Amino acid sequence: MKNWTIYLIHHSHTDIGYTERQEKLMNYHRDFILQVIKILDDLHSGKLPGCEGFKWQCENQWQIENFYANATKEQTKKFEYYVKTGEIGLSGNYLNMTELVDREVLFSRTGKAKSYGERIGVPVKSGMSADINGYAWGYPDILSECGVENLLCALHPHHGMFPLYRKQQPFYWQGPKKNKILVWGGEHYHMGNEMFLCPHGGSSYMLFDDIREELAGGIHTLREEETEEKELAIAQTRILRYSANLEQEGYAYDFFPLMVSGAITDNAPPNAYVAKRVNDLNKLFEGKITIKMVTLDEFFEKVRSSKEIIPAYEGDFTDWWADGVGSTANTVKICREAQRKYDLCKKLDPENKLGDAKLLENAAENIMLYAEHTWGYSSSVSEPWDSLVACLEKKKDAYAINANTDVSRNLDLILSGLGEVSIDADKQQRYKAINPHPFRYRGTVKLYIEYWEYLEGNTLNTRAVPEAYDEKTGEKLICQGHRTARAYEVEVMVDLAPKEEKIIKLKQNFENTGTIKNHAHIGSEGIGDLETGKEYLETPFLIETDYFKVEFSKEKGIASILNKETGQFITDNTLAEGAFSGIYELTPIKDNNPCEVRRQMGRNRCSIATQRSVAKLTDIVIIESGEVFVTARLSYELPGIRYYSVLLKIYKGFPMLEARVCLHKDSVWDPENLYVALPFITDQSAETYVDKTGCILRPGIDQLPGTCQNFYLIQNGLVRTGRDTDVIISTKDAPLISFGKREAAPIRLCDGKNTELNRSTPYSWIMNNFWETNFKADLGGFYEFTYTVITGKQESPRQAMEYCKAVNEGILGFYI
Structure with missing residues (x-):
């Protein structure tokens, strides 16, 4: 047996709102640092005999920011002193995050650790996370740009899993910008507690052994000394078994890290007697196993000094826990x-x-x-x-x-x-439109006229035709009006250079110079449903523009969308679901236990018992048509959903369509999922890209080996590239996406070669209440989700994704 060294990292896992009120936990974490300072003061003054070697690791920079916001000058001075002596460690990770946050915001927070370290003269070189199951591929770039060289990942594999098919191993992780950090993929953050390295803070959560069975009813002794002896015996047994298993598996190193909390809970206080337990065990192990309390920097110094070759990888560390946002x-x-x-x-x-x-x-x-x-x-x-x-x-x-x-x-x-003014009783209908993006934008800007406004002495009349003019050139701009709850929305077509501004004046035209046409195209009931070959149809069967031909069917709703510029369909017409159709899944609760049915799903988000339904079309109505767009309302029936409709807006002046999915969801306690089908395709050369925090990537391909490919949390949307055209699908407010089949099955982890998944059908995963502890159980209520589809060949997938982001942000239009 090797002579082992265990590097023990004592920390408090930050889980804001999981165990207590958020503001209460802020107080806790401030006080935990004060408790650490007192422990160290007492240790150095001889008040804590046997606790020599105590060290504390701040899990994240937020704990430090929170402490400074409420600490006295003397307290911060003491804290900085112990940081400089190496008895308190700093961390370059700001919080344990989901991938919901974008790069700009994440970078602004991550940089705080660097600034703090520079201010006190202690570089922040290492970070750690606990619990969470992954990070977007852009994270190593962000950490590296903020001076962080090392990252310890103590993930929790409940409904998730570690990457690279094993834990307790290092690897270099290279970001899209080629910045590289050293990552240690470690054990669960309470594994030190599983080893009973914390007095009165042992647990049996991850270890399924005979001791777990023995401790099912807790430890019962007559004296505290007996409890101590019992815990020491358990600690020796489990540590020896763990070390022997590592050696049997061919583990290359003679050391490994463990995390430990001061109590068996998240948001746990520090515990000085962890150090005493360490010292007692070191005497019992007699040099065969040595346990040292360390900071992150000390641990990574040991890793970097090792002669073992450390592999390097690129790709997304896809988060298994991203799905909470769907609740x-x-x-x-x-x-x-x-x-x-x-x-x-x-x-x-x-x-x-x-x-x-x-x-x-x-x-x-x-x-x-x-x-x-x-x-x-x-x-x-x-x-x-x-x-x-x-x-x-x-x-x-x-x-x-x-x-x-x-x-x-x-x-x-x-x-x-920039010139915006508030409304006033005698305001003029003058507006400024600004393209805030660093590239030309062709689309529309939405301008609003309040219903009480007068235009050139006349009340607003929504039966009049709105007109828009470029104030500088006098050019008449193509526009179309639309009633909203409180105003008349005028959507104006614009083509703006980067950062270009345009002053637009709105008017209304009361003249109706039209007359009846002589060719067969429309009857006196006002319905144009004749195929004449002279005009585009706008019917419940077919809508056609210069760019798209959209056909509907009873079975699928939106049956197909033809891109007229290429002559190719942009929808996969072999699928049972039409574009933007809803798919509802419900897994019945067993034995009145809402948690157990969820736990048993493992890494699936459904089970064999899951009941799956596809929305059935009940009606289609053309509700608006003008120079800018035509809108159809598709109504559906779907179990679990009281109301499901799609407002499909097809633009006439450029190749873009928008779908607003509006729904009223029932309240259900059983685990459920709701998806929206996005069956968009290009050609056989297709590749799919999504944007995540600080990166774009190809799902199933640009990922670390052994990571999740069941779903992804994205920022703006996805791009399906093609030889002649690309299809951009913005998902705006629906960040979860999955690909291909969703039935329960053995989980296939990513090997970086899954082109089949990359080309499979995307589904927007708009809702779920999967987790058995802390997801919102009730999904009932009213919701709206907006999707935009744009076709056209882009210079690169990155440029296409930037355009997708611009579509979500839009062109700014405001009163002046």
Whole structure:
């Protein structure tokens, strides 16, 4: 047997809102650092004999930011002192995140660790995460750009799994920009507790051994000394078994890391007696196994000094835990809008001369707190009626709401600086349209006329024809009006150069110079359903423009979409589901236990018992038509959904269509999923790209070996490339996407060669309540999801994805 060294990292796992109120946990984590300072003070003053060697690792920079926001000058001075002595470790990871957050916001937070380290003279070279099952491929670039060289991943493989088919191993992870960090894929963050390295803080969660059975009823002794002896015996047994198994598996190193918490809970306090347990075990092991409490930097110094060859990989570390966002779709929508506005603020006001830096800072912080991995209180599914469950859900929502409010206020300041004015009783219908994007944008800008407004002395009359003019040139612009709840929306076609501004004047035309036409095309009932070959049809059977021919059928709804520029269909017409059709899945609860049925799914998000239904078309109505677009409303029936309709808007001046999926969801406690079919294709040369935080990638291909390919959390949408044309599909407020079959089956991990998956049918995964602990159980309510499809050949997949992002952000139009 080798002489082993265990590097023990003592930390508190940050899980904001899982075990307590969010603001309460902020107090806890501030106090945990104060407790660490007191432990170290007591240790050095001789008040804690036997606890020599105690060290503490801050899990993330947020803990430190939170501490400084509430600490005295003397307390921060003490903290910095122990950081410099190496008894408290810093971390370059800001929080344990989902991939919901975008690169700009994540970079702004991650950079705080670097700035802090520079301020106190201690470089932050290492980071760690716990619990979460992955990160977007752009993360190593972000960490490297912020000075972080090392990342310890202590993931939790519940409904997930570690990459590279094994844990307790290092690898270099290279980002798309070729920045490289050293990653250690470690054990569950409580594995030190499984080894009983924390007195009165042992557990049997990951280890299925005889000791687990023995401890099923807890430890029962007559004296505290007996409990100590029992725990020491368990610790020796489990550590020896674990070490022997590593050696039997051919493990290359003579050391390994373990994480330990001061109590067997998330958001756990520090425990000085972890050090005493370590010292007691070191005496019992007599040099065969040596346990050392260390910081991240110390551990990675050991890894880097090893002579073992460390492999390097590129690709996405796809997160198995991304699906929580599907349980809170409406709040995710608010967060996504906040991120888009944050990006627009950066584009319009890069030097922050017009906006308020504090508002932007607050928005970024709240976006991070919402996108942090905790998706509810621990009993959200087992006790969805509980007051604390409801309270913590709304407090989580508040992060997204507050982010949206602050960034909206900042954008208002910027637009005001660019000429926007408030409405007034005698306002003129003058507007400014701005292309904020760094490339030419061809599309529409939406301008609004309040219903009470007068235009050139006349009340707004929605029966009149709206007209739009370029104020500078006098050019008449193509536009179309549309009634909304509080205003008349005029959608104006524009073609704007990068950063170009255009002043637009709106008028209304009361003249109706039309007359009846002599050729057979429409009857007195007003329905144009004759095929004449002279005019495009706009019927419940077929809608045609210069760019698309969309056909409908009773069986599928949208049966096919033909790209007239290439003569090829952009939909896979062999599938049972039409474009934007809903697919609903429900897995019945067994034995009145809502948690067990979810646990048994493992890494599947459904089971053999899952009942699957596809939406059935009930009606199609053409509700609007003009110079800019034609809109059809498709109505469907779908179990679990009281109302499901698709408002399909087909533009006439450029190759773009928009689908708004509107639905009223029933409240169901059973695990359920709702998908929207996106059966868009190009040709045999097709490749699919998605954008994630700081990267674009090909699902099934550009991933670390052994990672999840069941679903992905994306930023803006996907691109299906082709020889003659690309198809861009923006998913805007629906960030989860899956590909191919969704039936329960043995899980195939990614090998980087799955071109079949990459070319398979995408499905927008708009809702789920899968997890058995802290997802929102109730998906009931009203929702709207918007998808935009654009065809045309782009210079590169990256350019196509940037255009997809621009479509989601849009052209800005406002009163002046």
